[in-house]
Amino acid sequence: MNAGFGVDVAVLLGGALLVIGVVASGLASQYRVPSLLLFLGLGMIVGDDGFALIRFDDAALAQNIAAVALLVILFEGGLTTDPTSFRRVGVPAGLLATAGVAVTAGVVALASRYLLGLEMETALLMGAVVSSTDAAAVFAALRGESLPRRTRWLLQLESGMNDPVAVMLTVGMVEVWRADPSGLDWATFVAAQLVGGVVVGVAVGLAARFLVTRFHAGFATSFGVLTLAIAGVSYGLAALLGASGFLAVYLTGVVLATERRPVRGVLTFHEGLAATAQASLFLLLGLLVFPSALAGDLGTALVVTVALVFVARPLAVHAVLACFRVPWRQTVLVSWAGLRGAVPVVMATIPLTAGHPDGSLVFDVAFVVVVVSVALQAPTVAPLARRLGLAADDPTAVAAEIVPVDALDADVVEVTLPAEARVVGSTLREVPLPDNARISVVVRDHVTFVPDGHTVLTAHDRLLVVFPHGFDLTDLDLWTFGADDRPDLE
Template sequence: MPRKRWLARDVRELTRGAQEPGKGTPLTVHHLNQLLLVCSVVLLVAVAAVRISSRSGLPSLLVYLGIGIAMGQDGIGGIHFDNAELTQVIGYAALVVILAEGGLGTKWSEVRPVLPSAAVLALVGVAVSVGVTASAAHFLVGLEWRQALIIGAVVSSTDAAAVFSVLRKIPLPSRVTGALEAESGFNDAPVVILVVAFSSAGPVEHWQVLVGEIALELAIGAAIGLAVGWLGAWGLRHVALPASGLYPIAVMAIAVAAYAVGAIAHGSGFLAVYLASMVLGNAKLPHWPATRGFAEGLGWIAQIGMFVLLGLLVAPHELGDDIVPALVIGLALTMLARPLSVVLSLLPFRVPWQEQTLMSWAGLRGAVPIILATIPMVQGVDGSEEIFNIVFVLVVVYTLIQGPTLPWLAGKLRLGGDTAADLGIESAPLERLRGHLLSVGIPEGSRMHGVEVAELRLPAGAAVTLVVRDGTSFVPSPATVLRRGDELLVVATDPVRDAAERRLRAVGHGGKLAGWLGTDGPATGR
């Protein structure tokens, strides 16, 4: 039997066993070896594809979807996979990791000024988008109201993975980036509730009850997320773990626990994990660069696995009849629903029209709508396969259009952000000595270049004890001039740890005159 058919048969049997326990082939070491080989090859191909996508401007999610399609029943892999329920479960788990990674990378200093506008975008904007998109699907395409409302709800959520991966490569004003990242982290929660409601009972008769349920779930999720994040940050800052590698594991475990506790308490687990991660990400935890790198790696794995699995689930030969409806609905969503929701939501905040235009075009869709489209399939809604196909085509086509054109549009609108390099500061607690070791890297573009050690003017109780330059370490004198690429070891006592870090960041942004000419830089940072 050819290798391709043999592997496809094994995958089909294992999938059947996951869907119908007792009826599939049990997982053996032989199957595990094949599975590990396939997964490692897929990951390596996906990692190589990131470089191609970054050079071409093609969003990486489309590359991962393409890998899944190539492995599927219509591709060279010949793997038949149609388990929507398993896809939904794995997709939810991947989304938790992606939201956690996004929350850890969200700067509170950027989100805080735009928090009200982001919240309105995630609630009022979603409602406007659902109404307009569902109306277009009903009147222009001819779908029944139930199917139209499900599609409207599914595609009204901006995708966290797409937004995080695309926006952080574009130098935009912090208020635009902060609003879009916060919106993508917040709006998954109400959208999931809407999709589940529409899929279980069709159009809702008592809308006030549904609105009340959404508000209650969001309140519970927000409270649990903030509480878990604060408790986790407090614990990690006051307990010195025996190995630095335990801190990243603990941070991700706390974030996932926030989701689980929020969901079990009948709140929004997605909002809980995002808020808990945001609190942790802005708490100046020990060994932060290692934690950030670990979370970013997990986020990449979650994205790759989720998109490849979604690519496996789709059958390209069944998409033909749904291409035109998807293009029509996507056009209504992109050119009417999204801009209208942005304009109405931001009306009280006096946001410049250039930023509103960019935010309208930056409403990126990705894996989240496709995952949500599996909910009606699992619930057995009539026409659920058509819904899934329409959503899949819509996401692929309009992500292909919007993602690569965002930098061009930002340039045309003359929207550019501050590209000043920030310091990489890693903290390790010295519990018994009641102090901290701060490892400070001076990157390209930092204004700490050319500053003497004495000119840092660190608070009493903090001092630069070691400098590593070109692979050589030495104890600096007060007159030692710092250079780009230097690594500094700063010792600070417990009471002045935060003040020392603030001063280092201020010099990194404003140079030796930081604090005198209003060039302190960010008030908070990691």
């Protein structure tokens, strides 16, 4: 007798591959090897052209799985995006995500047409597929890196918002091959994707924020699952209405993140999901590609990669940021840090599954572009920033990480004191905290101690502050800087 199920072996093999990948990533991180590249290579090794442990060639299934993974990644990116960034760099980021993508696609198309002799329709399709930066790659590369705040914001917002434009261009060029869409068809499609994505994303985000603020205590134990379900509703509703689900789910995360207390409590949950989605996505794409088929298209792929990284991307970034008088050093860094990741490969599955005659060529080129970007650009972003003299900004505002303690109706906040704080150099007796707030622990130079009234606060102290729920966090800003000395983040 056999009580097993058909999925048993797949679960075992999938779990084993993820364990191997995570362990290998931990070891490789010591040598600055991108973990996403390891998962990609692992998929290729166990796939058809490797040890053939897993046979997988279903591009349509890979496309669907990838869409779900990108949903999780973009939602986590929205939750971790500082809402202040929209006010500071929202306009240039929005232009990079729209006009910048179009310029990038156009320049790559011209290079593909005149350097490689491709048909113009195929060249435009090639440019569309590789035109957008990838949220998964950018978020992974920026996590833990010391970059200037505005540069980090710009890259995060651009990568979170530019997928819809790449999708529109790719789908549009496939439709040009299938039929002959009119100008009105293009205008309607673009408006529905962008405007609909914004409307749905913001609307669902506002509704979700109302829900979690009113009823958070009732489902505190399942709040992570609830927020994930909200992401699914946002994406699905937008897609149902013909809008961009990727843009909608990202904006829903951004709007929901403005309700800091409950969201901070589940960030670890979503960060873990996003990391798993990234690993699974690159593992899946490694299984999907056939390295033996890349050899014939390698020359074409390298020409497109060089045109993209060294010509198209810099031209697009400089054209957009020149309007905002961004210093040339930051422009160079933003240009180089525009990483390509899973999104171009996912975009490449669209012509592949549609039966486009050059679908395999486009897929192979996109795969090589991703490998070069993750292997070459990702590890060199931080060194380039240092070479350009763009060290990370010293914090100029209270950096607070909130951990809700729902059972006690209290919050525990980790505050990092910037060097500019007025309380630096004073004792706690001289600068008492607002009513009902207490510093329970201070961490200084990796030493943890309980403070008293004679403790002198120093720059970069990490304070663990406890206060009842409902305490206004702006009071911590006032305590730190004073009413007239709070710095401007411009």
